[in-house]
Amino acid sequence: MNNALSMRQPVSREQNFSFSTASNSASAGTLTYLLNNTRPLDFHEQILKAVRSPMAFPQDIDNLLHALEKVGIIIGAAQDAAKDARVRHCVRCHKTYVERNNGFQACQVAHDKPRLIKTGIQSDANTGLCGFKNYYPCCDQMVGTDAGAPSHYHFVGRHTTVETNVRYNPTNVLTCVMRKCAGQGAARDVTIGQVPPMQSAAPLPSRPASRMEVS
Ligand SMILES: [Zn+2]
Ligand SMILES: [Zn+2]
Ligand SMILES: [Zn+2]
Structure with a gap:
């Protein structure tokens, strides 16, 4: 009887942990x-x-x-960031945003319109514009006229309030000063830990990888 009762007793969590x-x-x-x-x-x-x-x-x-x-x-910082209702100004795309709407696809910058450049090289007659290429000033890149843009966007990634995270150029990614943005940068970025690096659609080799932040 006593044995039967003791067998029905539930196994404690501590006992479980000792075996598994x-x-x-x-x-x-x-x-x-x-x-x-x-x-x-x-x-x-x-x-x-x-x-x-x-x-x-x-x-x-x-x-x-x-x-x-x-x-x-x-972690707690991520939860705080998700509730952060402060309005921030992105120093890359110059849009306003709140952190809960930030994300890896939130900040999108289009390429410049390409310029048609005469290369002087005659290509296949079937490809249309022979001897021409499209030059994208933003990426400093030349592509075939039938090849489309170097990538879908010039940049896709997270909004940021930190200028050192941004790869500026003279055409489509300008600083707030160059664009004369008003009232930017009231709220600063908050780092929440290890986050994968930002993806830049444009293969620009001149700057080191950006630091990630919740901005
Ligand atoms: Zn570009
Ligand atoms: Zn942005
Ligand atoms: Zn701005």
Whole structure:
């Protein structure tokens, strides 16, 4: 009788931990498999879709957030940044923004309109404009007239309030002073830790990689 009762007693969390660590649990195995077999962009897209879904239960999103906090993926500064309602001025695209709307695709700068340059080299008669190329002053790059722009955007990345993060040029990425922007830079950037480097669509080799920031 006593034996039967004692067998029904639940195993405490401490007892569980003594036999199994998080790193070899079935859940860790499943998550490891999932991460090893899902492309990062697909995983990112799935998480974003789930979080934004109108069908998602708020409690489930709370639980997800708390779990990410507990394992150290989400830190307090990121939460503060998401709630930061101060209006900032981007020193690259010169738009105003609030941090919760910032993101890797938030700041977009188009290329300059290309100039048609005569190269003097006769190419295939079927390619249209023979002996001409498109010159993009913003990228200082020459491309074939049938090749399109060097990339979709001159720059795609995060808005910033820090000028040293910006690769200025004399044409389409100008400083606030050059553009005579008014009232910029009231709120400064807040660093939240390791963030992947900003992506520049234009292959400009002259400056070192930018520091990342929440701006
Ligand atoms: Zn460009
Ligand atoms: Zn911007
Ligand atoms: Zn500006």
